[in-house]
Amino acid sequence: MGLSAKDALHLKEALQIAAVKCSERCLYQSAKWAAELLDALPDVPAAELGQVASSMPGSQVHPAFAPNADPLEAALEAKELNKYLLAKTFFDCKEFDRCAAVFLPESLLAGLLSAKANDTTSPRGKGKATAAPSAEQSLPAISQKSLFLALYAKVISGEKRKDEDSEMIMGPQDLGSVVNKQLLVVTRFLERWLAERKAEDCELSASQGFLEYLYGMVLVKEKNDSVALDYLMQSVHLFPWNWGCWLEIANLIARVEHLNKIAPHLPQNIMSFIFHANTAVNLYQQGQDLAASLNDLLGIFPTSSFLLTCKALLNYHMKDLLAAEQDFSNLLALHPHRLDSLDHYSNILYVLNLRPKLAFLAHLCSSIDKFRPESCVVIGNYYSLLSLHENAVQYFRRALTLDRSCLSAWTLMGHEYVELKNTHAAIESYRRAVDVNRRDYRAWYGLGQTYEVLEMHAYALWYYKKAAGLRPWDGKMWQAVGSCLQKMGRDRDGIKALKRALLADSYYDSTSSSFGSAGAVDRMAQMDPEVLLQIAIMYDRLDEEDEAKAYMELCVAQEDGGLGDSVAIHRDSSGVASDGEAEATERGGGGEGTGVTVATSKARMWLAKNAMRTEDYVTANRLATELCQDGVEVEEAKALIREARSRMELANMVDR
Structure with missing residues (x-):
């Protein structure tokens, strides 16, 4: 996708305006996002720039700093400039109550709230008692920019006081039930302000979109998601360059x-x-x-x-x-000084076990800003990699003290509590992670694991299914579902879930056929031997010996990375093999193989015993000999060899 010089200039101007307007309203994260995107936009070549500039009207004032296009708003902003500058400096100095009081003193807000309380829910025009208070308590005539700043300061003040009133993270009194007490004031004020603009006889200036964004944000905090989404969408239509509003919409999409x-x-x-x-x-x-x-x-x-x-x-x-x-x-x-999303980077380094890189990242974050939540998460991950789980928990707590909505910290702290065998604290951490973001499949999966440790399989299954719903192509999720069903004795359902685990990563688009067709399984050259063993064991418990044998052979075949001779007999339904299956059979697979594992050794032992039951002593002797070479179940394998050889000698004597 490329842009013409004219489009590039328009985009550049729009991002400049966005950065200025968001900064004026103290939406610093949105302003930073727009400025970073603006900085990443390449400069237009000088030759093209000259051609475009000659065709565009010139102006001494940049549009980002031009007066408001609405004359009424422009007049109000000019009139209250002194107060606006005072309020913004208070906000920048984190004196949020003083900032709000510049335009909305407490006496004014108290009067508006009392008028709202005296009002009834009857339609406008009915009830004599409501007319007088409404006339007396009209909304103040201030610009939308100043009004947003004052109300936004109210919300931030409430959030700050909410954090101050909250107990220590994961302490005995930390129930997560403390609320922002300023939301009611802001909600009622914005309800009246927006209602006035919706009136048919409204002669007020049109909305700029920021107050709809603030109202939507407040409604989200009050868990009124459907109405919040409507107002947030109105906001992006009125002013589409406020990235914070887009993020609020994204958080409502599950x-x-x-x-x-x-x-x-x-x-x-x-x-x-x-x-x-x-x-x-x-x-x-x-x-x-x-x-x-x-x-x-x-x-x-x-x-x-x-x-x-x-x-x-x-x-x-x-x-x-x-x-x-x-x-x-x-x-x-x-961007060596950028800390955003480095917590995800530390997760990747942790999984890859890249300890030197994770140590460097932790040192870098600490040197830039050790009191950023992302820095604390990175350092916590480093301590976790060193198996210093108490230290890791300490840093994850520190991250949450700085930002209680830090999703990574809640989830990772749950992992650490699992390592420390503190299941109660782990469950609480995962639950708080889910409260922050219900799309976090890691927290749902962690809850399932924790309840499985407690042998509460019905609870574990419910949480595993939630995780699998969020990650339907992730075989690990379906393997957890299948294993849980197996422990509950629901073997038939467990087999379906584990077959889906085999197909999930490569065949997400055709999962509807994964529950009853083994043809797709046959096409996969490399599968997890542990999953194949579990399927075989469940078929064995269902007394379906042919299917159990087929999956046991498939499990053993994974040592060499191929499907071996088991492809021809591995069928859940009748039918002729497809061209793809025939090609896979001719190749005999093609992966590198897993080598000998505990799962493949158990499958080989089952096949050896099955061969003994079916009097195939040659196969039983071969499989038991392979087990002795693997060094797994050696004594039992030697006993099988002795028995198989004695049976073969006896058979030879009878033949003679």
């Missing part, structure tokens, strides 16, 4: 179906394109289309730290950890 449903109702511009790609990555989607979308965006913003992070996370979710590690390494080289 499924890709929901994303596709609302996509046509969003403004069709580059912001919607970025939003769609980012949300798809956060919903753990994968595929060539999403990768192509990110590459198109990187063609416009080649050095964008945000888009490079999305690309790295896409590889991370696709389990291509080496590619994700390389992406994050390149990102760190481009």
Whole structure:
């Protein structure tokens, strides 16, 4: 995707305006995002710039600093400039109550709330008692920019006091039930303000979109998600460059179906394109289309730290950890002082067991800002890799003290408590992670694991299914579901789940056939021997010996990376092998193989005993001899060899 010189200049101007407008309203994260994207936009060549500039009207004032286009708003902003500057300096100095009081003193807000309390729910015009208070308590005539700043300061003040009133993280009184007491004031004020603009006889200036964003954000905190989504979508239509509003919308989308449903109702511009790609990555989607979308965006913003992070996370979710590690390494080289999303990078280094790189990353984060939540998570991961789990918990707690909505810290602290055998604390950590983000499959999976340790399999199964619903192509999720069903004695359902685990990674688009057709399984050259062994054991418990034998042979065949001779007999339903299956059979597989594992040795032992039962003593002797060479179950294997040889000698004597 490329942009013409004119489009590039328009995009540059829009991002400049976005950075200024968001900064004026103290939406610092949105302003930073717009400024970073602006910095990643390549400069237009001088020759093209001259041609475009000659065709565009010139002006001494940049549009980002031009007066408001609405004359009423422009007059109000000019009139209250002194107060606005005072309020903004108070906000910048984190004196949020003083900032709000510049435009909305407590006496004014108290009067508005009392008028609301005296009002009834009857339609307008009915009831004599409501007319007088409404007339007396009209909303103050201040600009939308100043009003947003005052109300936003109220919300931030409430959040700050909420954190102060909360107990120590995971302490005995930390129930997560402390609420922001300023939300009610802001909600009632915005309800009246928005209602006035919706009136048919309204002569007020049109909304700029920021107050709809604030109202939607407040509604999200009050768990009124459906109404919040409506107002947030109104906001992005009025001002599409507020990235914070797009993030609020993304947090309300739990499924890709929901994303596709609302996509046509969003403004069709580059912001919607970025939003769609980012949300798809956060919903753990994968595929060539999403990768192509990110590459198109990187063609416009080649050095964008945000888009490079999305690309790295896409590889991370696709389990291509080496590619994700390389992406994050390149990102760190481009932006060495940027801490955003480095907690994900530390997770990748932890899984890859790259201790020197994780040590370097922890030292780097600590030297830049040791009191950022991301820094604490990185250091916590480093201590976890060293098996210093108490130290890791300490740093994850520190991250949560700085930001109670830090998802990585809640989930990782749950993992540490599992290592420390503190199941109660682990469950509480995972639950708080789910409260922060219900799309976090790691927290759901962690809850399932913890309840499985407690042998509460019904609970574990429910949580495992939630995780599998979020990651339907992840074989690990379905393996957990199948293992749990096996422990509950539901072998038939367990077999279906484990077959889906075999197919999930490569055959997500055809999962509907995975429950009853082994043809797709046959096409896979390399499978997990542990899963195959579990399927075989469940077939054995169901007294379906032929199927059990087929999967046991398939399990043993994974040592060499092939399907071996078992392909011909491995069928759950009748039918002729497809061309792909025949090709796989001719190749005999093609992977490197797992080598001897505990699972393959158990499968070989079962096959040896089965051969003894069916009087195939030659096969039993061969398999038992292989077990002796593997060094697994050696004594039992030697006993089988002796018995098989004695039976063969006896058979030879009878023949003579």
